[in-house]
Amino acid sequence: MVYSISRFLLRVILTAFFGFRVDGRAHEPADGPVIVVSNHLSDLDPLVVGSALRRRVTFMAKHELFQVPGVRWWVAKCGAFPVRRGAADRQALRTALGILQRGGVLVMFPEGTRGHDRTLREPEPGAALLARRTGAALLPVAVLGTDVVLPREAHRLRRSRITVRIGPPLYVTATGGEHGGRDELEAIGRLYMTEIARLLG
DSSP: OHHHHHHHHHHHHHHHHHOOEEEOGGGSOSSSOEEEEEOOOSTTHHHHHHHHOSSOOEEEEEGGGGGSHHHHHHHHHTTEEEEOTTSOOHHHHHHHHHHHHTTOEEEEOTTSSOOSSSOOOOOOSHHHHHHHHHOOEEEEEEEESHHHHSOTTOOSOOOOOOEEEEOOOBOOOOOTTOOOOHHHHHHHHHHHHHHHHHHHO
């Protein structure tokens, strides 16, 4: 209930104040496990990506958000779970695997943290690893405009258009328990980062 109400209100606010538009909604798989991979420039990005998709999604969210009581309650109700950045978080990996094995949708920002400009950085291996282990579709998403509405380190919103572009899903062969070699994971990462770059234009 909290998730549905929050998403509805966010869509209304984004459309009314920021001209929210989604291109490529038809590319979103109707069922089965999906890993949404998106660029990341603003704290607004998780809210915007979740609002753009038809299916209910789960987010990997930075551990620090779960240290604030009110925020912790809301983000948990909206489907987020904590991940510790800068280290291998095995609990977060197990949680992510469980979501995908149940056919869910997981949103990840493979660059690991917000960027300072629109230049994409090298991806962390997590999304590629999860796709390799589960066979989940990789759904590339590009978010435009959030870096103007709420830039890094900003404390108030600015008026600008927000657009989300969704590309065709990408598939890799599942290996079950096998992790895949580093070169292979890097190749998968380059595949979806190239598609995100194309969507960004």
